[in-house]
Amino acid sequence: MKWRITTSEPEAPPRFRERLQTELGERCSRNPNYSLRAFALDLATDHSTLSQLLRGKRRMTEASIRALGGQLGLDEEELDAWVDAERTPKVPPATRSLDADTAALAPAWPHDALLELLAIEGFRPDARWIAATLGISVDEVGLALHQLLRLGLLEMAAADRWEDLLGDARARGDVEPPPPAHRLEGATLTAVVDRRRLGELRARIRAWCAELGSELEQHTTRDALVRIDLNLALLTSGAAAGDPDEEETWDDPSPVGRS
Amino acid sequence: MGRPVTRWQILSRDPDATASFYGELFDWQVDADNPLGARMVRTGGEGGIEGGIWPAPPEAPSFVQLFVDVPDVEDAVSRAEGLGARVLVPPSTLPDGERMAVLHDPQGLPFVVHQRAAGDG
Numbered sequence: 001m002k003w004r005i006t007t008s009e010p011e012a013p014p015r016f017r018e019r020l021q022t023e024l025g026e027r028c029s030r031n032p033n034y035s036l037r038a039f040a041l042d043l044a045t046d047h048s049t050l051s052q053l054l055r056g057k058r059r060m061t062e063a064s065i066r067a068l069g070g071q072l073g074l075d076e077e078e079l080d081a082w083v084d085a086e087r088t089p090k091v092p093p094a095t096r097s098l099d100a101d102t103a104a105l106a107p108a109w110p111h112d113a114l115l116e117l118l119a120i121e122g123f124r125p126d127a128r129w130i131a132a133t134l135g136i137s138v139d140e141v142g143l144a145l146h147q148l149l150r151l152g153l154l155e156m157a158a159a160d161r162w163e164d165l166l167g168d169a170r171a172r173g174d175v176e177p178p179p180p181a182h183r184l185e186g187a188t189l190t191a192v193v194d195r196r197r198l199g200e201l202r203a204r205i206r207a208w209c210a211e212l213g214s215e216l217e218q219h220t221t222r223d224a225l226v227r228i229d230l231n232l233a234l235l236t237s238g239a240a241a242g243d244p245d246e247e248e249t250w251d252d253p254s255p256v257g258r259s
Numbered sequence: 260m261g262r263p264v265t266r267w268q269i270l271s272r273d274p275d276a277t278a279s280f281y282g283e284l285f286d287w288q289v290d291a292d293n294p295l296g297a298r299m300v301r302t303g304g305e306g307g308i309e310g311g312i313w314p315a316p317p318e319a320p321s322f323v324q325l326f327v328d329v330p331d332v333e334d335a336v337s338r339a340e341g342l343g344a345r346v347l348v349p350p351s352t353l354p355d356g357e358r359m360a361v362l363h364d365p366q367g368l369p370f371v372v373h374q375r376a377a378g379d380g
Contacts, residue, residue, distance in 0.1 A: 003362030032318040033363050037346030049347065125354045127296035139274055140313040145295075146316060149348045156351035159376075 001168050002112035003215060005101070016065045016082045016152055018099065019214050021054055023072060025101025028151065037151030043071045051152050055165060106147050110136055113225060115154065115164045121223045125162050134225075184226075190235070201232055265308060266326035270315040274298060277312050277321070280285065294354035324361070326371045332358045336371040339364075 027034045036054075040047035052058035053063075064082050069079045076102040113134055117123060123129075126209065134141075148154035153166040193201070207234075211232065268336045271277035276288045278298050288301040289312065295353040315321050316317040340346065343365035351361040356376030363369050 032316060033345065033347060033367060033369070035345070035347045035349075037349055040344065041340065047346075098285075126294040131296065138291065142296060143314050143316060146348065149351060152349075156353065157350075158352050159354050161355045169261070 001214065002108065002114060002116060002166070003076075003169070003209075003213075004108045004112070014071070014085070016060050016086055017053060019082065020050075020068065022099040024054075024151075025099045025105065029101045035150045038139060043068050044132055051165065054152070055167065063088070102151060106144075106151055106153060110134055110144050110151075113146060113227070114141070115148065115166055115224055118162055118164050119227055121221070125156075125160060137200070140144060143240055170186075198232075198234070205230055205232055260330065263328050264325050265328045266371075267308065267310040267325065267370070268324045269310065269312045269321065270324065271312055271321045272315050274312045274314050290309050301306070322369065324369050324371050326359075326373045329372045329374055332360050332374045336360050336362065339372070 011166050024036065025040045027039060036051060037047045040050040043050065049058065053060060063084060069082060074082070114130060117130065117133065127138050127145070131138045131141045145154065146245065149156070155163045155165055157163055169230050204259075212228070261310045269277055278300075281287050281300070282289055286301070286303065289298045290301070290347045291298045300312060302309060327335075336346060336350060339362050346362050347362060347369065348359075348361035350358055352358050358374040360372050361369060362372065368372065
């Protein structure tokens with residue numbers, strides 16, 4: 001399951017894993033020739049270890065932070081801060097967090113759809129089949145495959161076995177419009193509301209997403225791929241919008257942390 | 260044992276236009292009926308090597324890659340990295356059983372190390 005989240009609320013303090021992911025995304029943005037393998041080389045580690053660290057499959061130890069952070073040129077003070085952050089108790093996220101740069105290089109459509117498609121019954125590692133299934137061109141599939149391989153989000157382990165290395169993930173950033181094809185249901189609600197209850201609305205959306213995510217994971221038959229979009233946008237500004245500080249805030253956890 | 264260049268590949272911002280251009284100019288035959296949907300190019304005649312056309316990433320200009328046949332992709336990648344190359348796409352197994360990896364040489368020129376499928380002479 002892949003989440004793309006746009007929110008104006010601050011996120012929890014990042015861990016060193018996210019610092020690495022951000023660095024990789026920035027380097028890939030600056031240099032089209034850059035990749036996970038190149039990043040591992042620059043950090044004087046092997047790509048398998050780095051991939052596991054980024055995916056949360058390997059524990060980020062103090063030694064790892066100091067070795068990798070040292071290669072990034074971080075000073076002792078910064079390294080101490082990252083080590084302290086790692087020690088801070090935190091509910092482990094159930095999902096991998098994708099930084100903004102990586103998310104921009106591999107936008108939800110069609111990259112998330114392609115990765116999720118690997119789990120569908122009857123999946124065929126064939127660009128023509130993927131293109132026909134998603135309703136996109138074979139060239140679009142080829143480009144998405146290239147980008148996912150380059151970013152270490154996909155592995156072609158064998159001729160008939162492709163692996164989703166991203167897994168359950170969330171990314172913050174702009175949520176692009178949904179693909180036009182195959183729309184089943186849509187609704188837009190525009191209404192005047194109490195600004196002080198916007199936090200309540202946000203919380204309800206998150207709770208609903210979390211509930212729906214949990215429900216979808218219970219599906220034992222997996223033969224269809226869907227995308228669900230839900231947006232809450234504040235359309236008024238200036239005097240009519242009142243004082244933003246009056247907005248009620250809720251401490252509801254992100255739905256993806258519970259999925 | 261040699262390490263021959265066995266294929267070239269044009270990465271084009273407009274693969275269809277590129278295929279049309281070279282098809283008309285040289286009468287090259289293009290066939291994309293394969294599991295990756297790659298446009299495989301038959302140049303005809305004797306003595307040359309065949310090629311392909313693939314979409315270029317949005318952030319890159321059109322360019323050409325050479326495919327070098329190797330007996331073991333992982334070994335070739337390790338040796339290349341030792342000589343200063345950087346891996347763009349790690350060793351991957353294609354649907355037809357071939358293995359390949361995309362690298363950049365120390366001057367930044369992309370190339371592909373390619374291993375034929377088992378039993379594919």
